[in-house]
Amino acid sequence: MHFLKYMTRRVIFLLIMLLGVATMVFIISHLVPSDPVVAHLGQRAMSDPEIVAAFRAKWGLDQPLYVQYWRYIQGLLQGDLGTSIRTGNAVTADLAMYWPATFELATFSIILAAILGVGSGIISAVKRNRLADKITRVISIVGVSMPIFWLSLLGLYVFYFKLGWAPGTGRISPTFTPPADVTGFYVIDSILEGDWAKAADCFSHLLLPGFVLAYFTLGLISRTTRSSLLDVLNTDYIRTARAKGVGSGLLIERHAMGNALIPVLTVIGLGFANLLGGMVLVETIFAWPGVGQYAYQSVTSLDFSAIIGVALLIAVIYVVINLVIDLLYGIIDPRVRLQ
Amino acid sequence: MKEAVLEMKQESRLKKLLRDFGRIYTHNALFAIGFTICLLWVLVAIFAPLIAPYDPIAQDFTQRFAKPSAAHLFGTDNFGRDIFSRVVMGSRTSILAGFTTVILASIFGTIYGGIAGYAGGVVDDVLMRIAEMVSAFPALILAMVITSALGSSLFNTLFALVIVSWPNYARVVRSMVLTIKENDYVAAAKALGTKRSRILLREIIPNTIGQVMIMATLELGNAILNFAGLSFLGLGAPPPAPEWGAMVSDGIDYFFNWWIPTFPGLAILTMSVGANLMGDSIRDLMDPKLRKNF
Amino acid sequence: MKKLLALLLVVAFALSAVACSSQEAQTEPAATDAGTTATDDGTQAETPAGDAAAGDKTLLIGVDPDYSTFDPAAAYEGWAAPVMMALYDTLFRFDAEGEPQPWLVEDYTVEGDGTVYTFKLREDVDFSSGNHMTSADVKFSLDRIKNLQGNPSFLAADIQSVETPDDYTVVVTLGNPDGAFIYKLGAYSFGILDSAVVMENGGVSDETAATADNASQWLTNNSAGSGPYTLASYSPDSQVVLERNDNYWAGPADAKTVTLLDIPDATTQAMMIASGDLDVALGLNADQVSALEGNADVELHYDGTLNMLFLLMNNDPAIGGPMADPKVQQAVRYAVDYAGIQALCGPGSVTPQTIIQVGFFGALEARSTDYTDKEKAKALLAEAGYPDGFEVTFSVITNSTEGIKWLDVAQKVAADLAEVGITANIETMDSTVGYELYRSGQMAFAINAWGPDYLDSNNQLAFLPGETVGLRANWEYEDNPEVADLGKQALGETDPTAREELLVQIQETIKDNSPWLPLAQVGKVTAVRTGISGADYSNAYMIDIYNVTKN
Secondary structure, three states: OHHHHHHHHHHHHHHHHHHHHHHHHHHHHHHOOOOHHHHHOOOOHHHOHHHHHHHHHHOOOOOOHHHHHHHHHHHHHOOOOOEOOOOOOEHHHHHHHHHHHHHHHHHHHHHHHHHHHHHHHHHHHHOOOOHHHHHHHHHHHHHHHOOHHHHHHHHHHHHHHHOOOOOOOOOOOOOOOOOOOOOOOHHHHHHHOOOHHHHHHHHHHHHHHHHHHHHHHHHHHHHHHHHHHHHHHOOHHHHHHHHOOOOHHHHHHHHHHHHHHHHHHHHHHHHHHHHHHHHHHHHHHOOOOOHHHHHHHHHHOOOHHHHHHHHHHHHHHHHHHHHHHHHHHHHHOOOOOOO | OHHHHHHHHHHHHHHHHHHHHHHHHHHOHHHHHHHHHHHHHHHHHHOHHHHOOOOOOOOOHHHOOOOOOOOOOOOEOOOOOEHHHHHHHHHHHHHHHHHHHHHHHHHHHHHHHHHHHHHOHHHHHHHHHHHHHHHOOOHHHHHHHHHHHHOOOHHHHHHHHHHHHHHHHHHHHHHHHHHHOOOHHHHHHHHOOOOHHHHHHHHHHHHHHHHHHHHHHHHHHHHHHHHHHHHOOOOOOOOOOOOHHHHHHHHHHHOOOOHHHHHHHHHHHHHHHHHHHHHHHHHHHHOHHHHOOO | OHHHHHHHHHHHHHHHOOOOOOOEOOOOOOOOOOOOOOOOOOOOOOOOOOOOOHHHOEEEEEEOOOOOOOOOOOOOOOOHHHHHHHHOOOOEEEOOOOOEEEOOEEEEEEEHHHOEEEEEEOOOOEOOOOOEOOHHHHHHHHHHHHHOOOHHHHHHOOEEEEEEEEOOEEEEEEOOOOOOHHHHHOOHHHOOOOHHHHHHOOOOOOOOHHHHOOOHHHHHHOOOOOOOEEEEEEEOOOEEEEEEOOOOOOOOOOOOEEEEEEOOOHHHHHHHHHOOOOOEEEEEOHHHOOOOOOOOOEEEEEEEEEEEEEEEEOOOHHHHHHHHOHHHHHHHHHHOOHHHHHHHOOOOOEOOOOOOOEOEOOOOOOOOHHHOOHHHHHHHHHHOOOOOOEEEEEEEEOOEEOOEEHHHHHHHHHHHHHHHOEEEEEEEEOHHHHHHHHHOOOOOEEEEEEEOOOOOHHHHHHHOOOOOOHHHHOOOHHHOHHHHHHHHHHHHOOOHHHHHHHHHHHHHHHOOOOOEEEEEEEEEEEEEEOOEEOOOOEOOOEOOHHHOEEO
């Protein structure tokens, strides 16, 4: 019962927040002292009052701001995010097209980063201040210290250009036709089609951008795991357990890891959200047709509906991630009550 | 009377900190390396005009794309400017901007997250939802609004960076506070009737500082990079003044003339690695539970 | 999310040229590199996998495109040209010298003082749908571009009527004589649509088109033309796939499938063509292809373009301050180091003396790099009352033209001006904000770029006093009525000799007296794998896909 109440409140908050995000983005993007007209019309057309008027009328830009806002919110309540001026498609359709590419890459990267990050963090904590710890720490520190676009190009240069281990850019080689859209994940969809060669090709395209993104994130996860685990290993109950003769491996597994996981989870959640941001550049360099590129293009062309659409999508993801993390807190550490 | 005691206590804390610093510097190699790197960069920034052999903005089209040599240690860029001089002079803007952003964002984020986590209930919900809203905000738009509304300046750029980076701190701190406040000593303080604000500031927030420091040090390199990215949009240090991140991002276009993006990139990398190594160890230093393990 | 900030911004430059209103609408024929023929040394280009039998060739082209629609009456982006010219035929087509030659037209006559054009159409043209092309399709297409009120509508604005006396005759009546009309008809915007198919999908061509037409979206994902290719698929920010029209009336193209891959990053493109994963790379910059020089499998072509970077010195003293003084404007002309600017703009770049680019009909020859004279500049500044120079804000939109960053060129200009005492403080801004200021004539001193809308000098007369672009520098009609009138005269002149005389007269008058300073027409580098021929850069079409063959 308590849980149900909690969830209801979170969902209500989610809705209020989405409205808030939409409103904020709407107001702020309209505050920019420029005009979608200049972004979408050519040098000649933008000086022709008739064409400008037709353009404004077509996109409802001739209405007072509050009317535009009201129309937008009305549409939003019906699940209509409006139409992108740039692409001419419904924003929901655009997002549905761009999102799977981003989601596939981000999911792959965060899994990689979580495995490598938590693993190296545990090694670091257990072997604290020994050589293994120092090497792990330096490797992960270098990862977070590298400009990600530099790392991307370096990765492409070494593993694609020089060594030829990784395929070029994009989600799939031009020789294959993209798999039919079931999950939106090319690898999974290819497997569903039973085409293992295609699945392998798509997977190989994931590797390089996936590792670049993961390397960037795993440092954060590794370091948080290490420090969090160290905290827990020094608490009284662990020392008691140790005094009782519980072995080191078992100690980590049974007693320490659960409590240490809380900050780690937060960081993984943040990491995932950050990945979505980091995608913009990686998507550009690896020519990955995802939400990052869509967002960038929308912002540079003042495509209001698309900008708000992306903001809402990211907001929903944020909220869902945070909700999941909060729920996990409750499971891992019963002392943290759901409030 | 009470204040005098407090002062004494603080003084002894400072002394203890210095003593710990000496001990950690001599015993912890990674800290020593990180600290030395950072110190070197700060010194470079202070004495930059004395170190730089050339005017960092002087163009020389007869020397475009010169490879690293004795005349140009780090080579020259597409304007024939000396990259070594630019890296040295650029340390001033980059380091200052990085530190300022991280310090302001972490202070604000910590207090904000601390209040949210400790207060709990509706306050927590509202505060964290606001933080999420800010996180979810397309930062590019925000940056553009700031440029066009306030005009472009160093201050406005830092302002924009702080605005978009504080929610991360707030969230981590809040999640830690949720755990910390369930601890016995907090319960004990509460039972003794200690004021809530005092519990928060004295008992809870100090216990989050380790994590915040880690985040802050990790963010330092990012802050330097972010700052650079903003200059493209008309925020930040206007060209031709040298600045590391901008040098890397511009230099990426000349990837095959590797020295152009590489040296400023290495400057960011070393500064960031130094700060990170130091941050890890400072955390150890500041965490009372770990201190006895040295 | 915080990283989104940095990263968005960091990419900003790489991408910022596109998607905004700079409209480098490439429409020129130009200096195509004569030496770029197929190498016949027998080296088989390393072709991408999947290149099977000879009849099944695939062609992979790397681009950093700006297109978002393939509706001829709505598209206006420079990179739409190669796609549009593969999908649609135009009445006239530009040859290698940049002259429009009859294409769908067999023959034509001009009457009524140059206002009535009678076109006799080819009778052997079928659309890819199988429909036969008639004059009704031409009328539909011309009416639609005029009435849709889109970006290219101004090209057709002066068309008064389109008549179809019979199935293969079209009579177009203009409101005023237009010496450039045939040049305009060569632009892809005048691609001839299969009217039956377009109407089936919501197309409207009459006066209500601006609101009633619903075909644009359909035309973005499908094609309805008679061109050598059809649009197989368009995945925004990913790729455009073209499928050969085997029944093309002028003979089928060489490659069965052509894929234009979106690869925004130039360095990535360079690596891909070096590795053989691309046949043609169009998104490279001259300065970053050093890795490709000396690669036996890749040929590099350096060409000039008609895309011009220029300085704006506002003519209104209230806005431009000292920059409004003609003496100061001339001092700036003397202060700029043109050789250095051209070095930044890549091999193939030249500096035109005036607003009419080198390569255009009636253009003056290029400005000599010896023109630079810092002493004269200082003397002029002193004469103008600024012996110690002055400070001015230099507005720079973070944009780029063919990979040349405006900010880079601006830094060079600022350094040159500093040598004569002018302190130009660079103020950078995003394009959406910057273009608004530019359009409304509020920039005191700025750098900007111009790509012609159609391949004729008339297009450039917009820079004259009182005209669209002239007003952006607050160069009013009254400021120089003589030149303004000459410009109007030139627009209506259809006799080539008289037109050339007028154009030369205009240019001689303003070359050292105007708020404009053309800096350079930027260079363009194209990389192709050996075995590919016909991929030369063309000002009209960027690349004419129909002509590309693969060995």
